[in-house]
Amino acid sequence: xxxxxxxxxxxxxxxxxxxxxxxxxxxxxxxxxxxxxxxxxxxxxxxxxxxxxxxxxxxxxxxxxxxxxxxxxxxxxxxxxxxxxxxxxxxxxxxxxxxxxxxxxxxxxxxxxxxxxxxxxxxxxxxxxxxxxxxxxxxxxxxxxxxxxxxxxxxxxxxxxxxxxxxxxxxxxxxxxxxxxxxxxxxxxxxxxxxxxxxxxxxxxxxxxxxxxxxxxxxxxxxxxxxxxxxxxxxxxxxxxxxxxxxxxxxxxxxxxxxxxxxxxxxxxxxxxxxxxxxxxxxxxxxxxxxxxxxxxxxxxxxxxxxxxxxxxxxxxxxxxxxxxxxxxxxxxxxxxxxxxxxxxxxxxxxxxxxxxxxxxxxxxxxxxxxxxxxxxxxxxxxxxxxxxxxxxxxxxxxxxxxxxxxxxxxxxxxxxxxxxxxxxxxxxxxxxxxxxxxxxxxxxxxxxxxxxxxxxxxxxx
Amino acid sequence: xxxxxxxxxxxxxxxxxxxxxxxxxxxxxxxxxxxxxxxxxxxxxxxxxxxxxxxxxxxxxxxxxxxxxxxxxxxxxxxxxxxxxxxxxxxxxxxxxxxxxxxxxxxxxxxxxxxxxxxxxx
Numbered sequence: 001x002x003x004x005x006x007x008x009x010x011x012x013x014x015x016x017x018x019x020x021x022x023x024x025x026x027x028x029x030x031x032x033x034x035x036x037x038x039x040x041x042x043x044x045x046x047x048x049x050x051x052x053x054x055x056x057x058x059x060x061x062x063x064x065x066x067x068x069x070x071x072x073x074x075x076x077x078x079x080x081x082x083x084x085x086x087x088x089x090x091x092x093x094x095x096x097x098x099x100x101x102x103x104x105x106x107x108x109x110x111x112x113x114x115x116x117x118x119x120x121x122x123x124x125x126x127x128x129x130x131x132x133x134x135x136x137x138x139x140x141x142x143x144x145x146x147x148x149x150x151x152x153x154x155x156x157x158x159x160x161x162x163x164x165x166x167x168x169x170x171x172x173x174x175x176x177x178x179x180x181x182x183x184x185x186x187x188x189x190x191x192x193x194x195x196x197x198x199x200x201x202x203x204x205x206x207x208x209x210x211x212x213x214x215x216x217x218x219x220x221x222x223x224x225x226x227x228x229x230x231x232x233x234x235x236x237x238x239x240x241x242x243x244x245x246x247x248x249x250x251x252x253x254x255x256x257x258x259x260x261x262x263x264x265x266x267x268x269x270x271x272x273x274x275x276x277x278x279x280x281x282x283x284x285x286x287x288x289x290x291x292x293x294x295x296x297x298x299x300x301x302x303x304x305x306x307x308x309x310x311x312x313x314x315x316x317x318x319x320x321x322x323x324x325x326x327x328x329x330x331x332x333x334x335x336x337x338x339x340x341x342x343x344x345x346x347x348x349x350x351x352x353x354x355x356x357x358x359x360x361x362x363x364x365x366x367x368x369x370x371x372x373x374x375x376x377x378x379x380x381x382x383x384x385x386x387x388x389x390x391x392x393x394x395x396x397x398x399x400x401x402x403x404x405x406x407x408x409x410x411x412x413x414x415x416x417x418x419x420x421x422x423x424x425x426x427x428x429x430x431x432x433x434x435x436x437x438x439x440x441x442x443x444x445x446x447x448x449x450x451x452x453x454x455x456x457x458x459x460x461x462x
Numbered sequence: 463x464x465x466x467x468x469x470x471x472x473x474x475x476x477x478x479x480x481x482x483x484x485x486x487x488x489x490x491x492x493x494x495x496x497x498x499x500x501x502x503x504x505x506x507x508x509x510x511x512x513x514x515x516x517x518x519x520x521x522x523x524x525x526x527x528x529x530x531x532x533x534x535x536x537x538x539x540x541x542x543x544x545x546x547x548x549x550x551x552x553x554x555x556x557x558x559x560x561x562x563x564x565x566x567x568x569x570x571x572x573x574x575x576x577x578x579x580x581x582x583x584x
Binding site for chain 2: 226229271272273274275276277280281282293294295296310331333367379380383402442
C-alpha cells in the first residue's frame with residue numbers, strides 16, 4: 001500500500017446506537033451522502049448477558065446476528081464507496097460474527113475485494129481463576145464485594161478494550177473491523193487515530209476523539225431523538241438523520257447529519273447527549289485516556305451543525321474495566337388493566353389480594369415490586385402527589401417478583417390470571433397469557449490491570 | 463410566566479419571589495450505570511444556570527427523591543455546558559437486568575427532577 005497524505009477531515013457516521021436500533025439507519029448513512037467510516041455500537045451492559053445466554057445454547061452464536069443481513073445489504077456499497085466499518089457486533093463471539101459476514105460477502109461475489117479485521121482478547125472467562133489466584137479480586141465497583149462470592153455463577157467476563165486494537169486492524173488494511181467488548185467511544189476514536197496519525201500520548205486529541213465517540217454512540221439521541229428541548233417542533237423524526245462526526249487533525253470536530261434528513265442538531269440536543277450516562281464529568285475514564293467533559297466548548301456552526309472544541313485529556317489509567325455476567329436468579333412481571341370507575345383503587349385492591357395470596361403460599365421472594373402504570377410507574381410518589389387518582393380512566397397493575405427459587409417465581413405467574421374472575425372488577429388485558437419466568441443474568445463491573453489483558457487482531461481475507 | 467407558578471414572600475427585606483417548576487428553567491436527560499441513575503440538568507438559558515447551581519443542591523435533590531432512591535446523591539458542575547450532573551445511587555432496584563421497575567434504566571428520572579420547584583424573581 002502506498003502512504004497517503006493525512007486527510008484534512010474524516011467523516012465517521014453512527015449507524016447503530018444499540019443492538020436493536022433502527023435497521024434503516026446504517027443504509028441511510030451509507031447512501032445519504034459522503035462518509036469515510038460507518039461506526040456501529042451494539043453492546044450495552046445488559047447486551048453481553050443476552051449474548052452469553054445465546055452462546056451457551058449454541059456455540060456458533062453470541063454476536064449481534066442483525067449485523068449479517070445488514071452487512072449483506074450494504075457491503076457492495078461499502079466496497080464501491082470505500083467506506084470502512086467499525087462495529088462491536090462480535091459480542092462474546094467475534095470470530096463467528098466475522099465468519100458469517102465473510103460468508104455473506106462471498107455470496108455477494110466480493111471474494112478478494114474485502115478484508116475483515118477481528119478484535120478479540122477481551123474474553124477473560126477462561127482466565128478468571130488464574131486472575132483470582134494471582135490476587136486480582138475483581139471487586140464489584142458498585143457493591144465492593146469480591147468476585148469469589150459469585151465465582152461459581154459467572155457466565156462471562158470481558159475486559160473493555162479501547163481504540164488501539166481497532167487502529168491496528170485498520171492499519172493492517174481491514175475494511176470491516178468486528179470486535180468483542182471494545183468501548184463504544186473507541187469505535188469512533190480508532191478511525192481518527194488511524195487517519196490523522198495521533199499518538200498514544202496525545203491526550204488532548206484522544207480525549208477529543210473520545211468525546212466525539214460519546215456524542216454519536218447512541219445514534220440519533222444527539223440528532224433529535226429522545227430530545228426534550230422543544231421536542232414537538234423537531235422536524236421529521238420519521239426520517240431522522242443519524243449523526244456524523246466531521247473531525248479534523250487538531251481534534252476539533254463538528255457533529256452534523258446528511259442533508260435532507262429529519263431531526264435536528266443543536267447545542268441543546270448535543271448537550272443532552274453529552275451528559276447521558278455521565279459520572280464524574282472531569283474524569284470520563286476510557287482505556288485510551290481520561291477525557292475532561294468540563295473543558296468541552298460547543299457552538300452552533302450552522303444549521304444542524306454543532307462545533308466541538310477545547311477538549312482536554314489526561315493520561316489513561318493502568319486499569320481496564322471488566323464486564324462480568326453472572327447468574328443471579330429469576331424474575332417475572334405480570335400485568336392486568338383496571339378500568340374506570342375507581343380504576344386506581346381497584347388496581348390497589350388487586351395488589352393487596354395478590355400479595356396476601358403469595359404470603360399465604362409461603363413463597364420466598366427477594367423482592368416484590370408493584371407499579372400502577374398510568375399513575376406512579378415513571379415518577380413514583382412525585383406523580384401521585386398531583387394525579388387525579390379518583391378519576392383516572394384506566395390503570396395497569398404491574399407486579400414483578402424476583403427470587404433465587406425458580407419454583408416460587410413460576411408459582412407467582414399462575415396467580416395473575418385468577419384475579420380476573422376472583423378479584424376486584426372491571427379488569428382486562430390478559431390476552432398475552434401468563435408471564436414467563438426469566439433467568440436474571442446480572443452485571444458485575446470490576447477493574448483489572450491492563451497488563452493482564454492482551455488484545456488480539458486477526459485479519460480475514462474474504 | 464407559568465400558570466403553575468405562585469407568588470410567595472421572599473422574607474424580610476428581600477424581593478418578591480415566585481416558585482416555578484424546573485421544567486421552565488431547564489431540560490434534562492437521564493441514564494444508568496448499574497444501580498446508579500444519572501440525571502443531567504441543563505439550563506435553558508445561560509442566566510438560569512446560577513439559579514440551578516444555588517438551589518438545586520445535592521441535598522435538595524436527595525429530599526426530592528426521598529423514598530424513591532436508597533443511596534446518596536452526588537452533584538457535579540459543568541459550567542461550560544450550563545449543566546449539573548446528579549448521580550442517584552440505589553435508584554434502580556438493582557439496575558440492569560435485576561430491576562423489576564418499568565424504568566429499570568432510569569430513563570425518565572430526568573423529567574421527575576424537572577418537577578422540583580425553585581424560586582425565581584417575580
